[in-house]
Amino acid sequence: DCGPVLVPESELPIELPEYVQTTGNPLAESAAFVETTCPECGAPAERETDTMDTFVDSSWYFLRFLSPHRDDAPFDSERANDWLPVDVYVGGEEHAVLHLLYIRFFTRALADVGLLDVREPVRQLINQGTVLHSGEKMSKTKGNVVSPHEYGAETTRLFVLSAAHPEQDFEWTARSVSTAYDLQQQLFGMTQSFVERAAVRDERESHDEYVAREVDRTVAAVTDHYERFRFHRAVSEIRTLADLLGQYREYDTPNEQVYRRGLRVLARLVAPMAPFLGEEMWNLLRGDGPVTTARWPEPESTVDRYDVERSLVETLRDDVREICDVAGIQDPARIEVVLAPDWKFEVREVVRDSDDTEAVVGTIMDDESMRAIGEPVQQYATTLQSERRELQPVLSPADELAVLRRAAWLLGDEFDAEVTVRQADDTGESATKADPGKPALYIE
Ligand SMILES: [Zn+2]
Structure with missing residues (x-):
């Protein structure tokens, strides 16, 4: 009653x-x-038997996790205010309309009653994609699941992370799993063979500097990819550096310091995705303590323009391949790489920085040294002016020359040719042909 x-x-x-x-x-x-x-x-x-649903607990568990040992309150408000909001929430998209709505609702309600200062519990949401098999979502009821122990947890994890951006669905294929497995074998094999029987060299030559720079660039790129959850691109960078180190060791006895550092960097970079492999490599290379607590590697030199450096070298190699292809050169004996003269870099700089497209050619020709070169400057400035908005960033002439000299061994190795790198005189055929970021090429 x-x-x-x-x-x-x-x-x-x-x-x-x-x-x-x-x-x-x-x-x-x-x-x-x-x-x-x-x-x-x-x-x-x-008694009432229709008690609270599981969604009630899943709506504030992250608060309890911050103070699991408190037995006089559901959670510690001070600690929660200190930690919240959650940086990244990773979950399937099926959570988006219910669970994620509830945790926002609960957080606001708790803030309304004075238990929290924060009103939004999560800063960033990542909906991970689905692993597909024969085009369909893997599910136990469909019986199309692949069990990780067929490949091992480490290979499975590395494959899943390397297959696609975490938000994309992707297809599980035995072939792409074996690509991940091959990378593990490659990394471990090169570490083991280096530790066991490496002939090494002490002096540093220009091709050693190229590899050292690539190690730096890989550190910068992989760090950035991890921070943006682009694990597939981190794996691709790791694979590229492993291939380069392999090529470097085949090309010449490697410089001990450069090669060892390259391997240690690879161990450290791969460890978040393949912790057992990273640990084995780190141990073989006599790193201090476990790899998971080792310092994250840092570039030894500035790498803020590494994308420009890389595309310079990639474009150069593509151009050489294309010229050989088009001209029908099977086996080039000599490849001469000729950098644009300084004045082309200067003109480019002025055009890129200018607002007034009408006056820019005149401004350039006001300069006495430019007038001394004359007609070629005027022509180049006029051409650039019309392409002003599409001009890609380039290095300084000194940096471009240095990058090309360090990278020359790659062409020598690939084409088995003698490679020279020089800068063009102010006028003449090479000065006309070569542009900043795109050197002239003579192949015979
Ligand atoms: Zn009663």
Whole structure:
């Protein structure tokens, strides 16, 4: 007759029955739980069996995780205010409309009652994609699952991370799994063979500097990819550096310092995705302590323009291949790489920085040294002016020359040719042909 009545605080907590065998609501099946007396009038009464759903707990567990040992409160408000919001929430998109809505709702309600300062629980959401098999989502009911132990946890993890951006779905194929496996074998094999029987060299030559710079660039690129959750691109960078180190060691006895550092960097960079492999490599290379607590590698020299340096070298190699192809040169004996003269870099700089496209050619020709070169400057400035908006960034002439000299061994190795790198005179054929970022090439 009293209607719904609260259990007095002194009687809390009400302990749940230990075990009830039922297919329905277990509480409703337990007479010991259901049958009770009314706290107000003492008459027979029934307990409510429709208690809180799991979504209630999953809406604030992240707050409890911050202070799991507190037994006098659900969570520590001060600590929660210090830690929240969560930096990144990783979950499937099926959570987007229910669970993620609830955690926002709960957080706001808790803030309204004064238990939190934060009103938004999560800063960034990443919905991971689905692994497909034969075009369909893997599921136990469809029976199209692949069990990770067929390949091992480490290979499976590396493959899944390397297959696609975490937000994209991707297809599970045995071939792409074996690509991940091959990378593991490659990294471990090159570390082991280096430690066991490496002939090494002490002096540093220009091709050693190229590899040292590539190690720096890989560190910068992989660090950036990790920070943006582009694990597939991190793997691709790691693979590229491993291939380069392999080529370097084949080309010449490697410089001990450069090669060892390259391997140590690879161990450190791969460890978040393949911790066992990273640890084995690190141990073989006598790194201090476990790789997981080792300092994250840092570039030894400035790498803020590494993308420009890389594309310069890539374009050069593509151009040589294309020229050989088009001209039908099977086996070039000599490759001459000729950098644009300084004045072309200067003109380019002025055009890129100018607002007034009309006056820029005149401004350039006002300069006495430019006037001394004359006609070629005027022509080049006029051409550039019309392409002003599409001009890609280039290095300084000194940097471009240095990068090309360090990279020359790659052409020598690939084409088995003698490679020279020089800068063009101010006028003449090479000065006309070569542009900043795109040197002239003579192949015979
Ligand atoms: Zn009553």
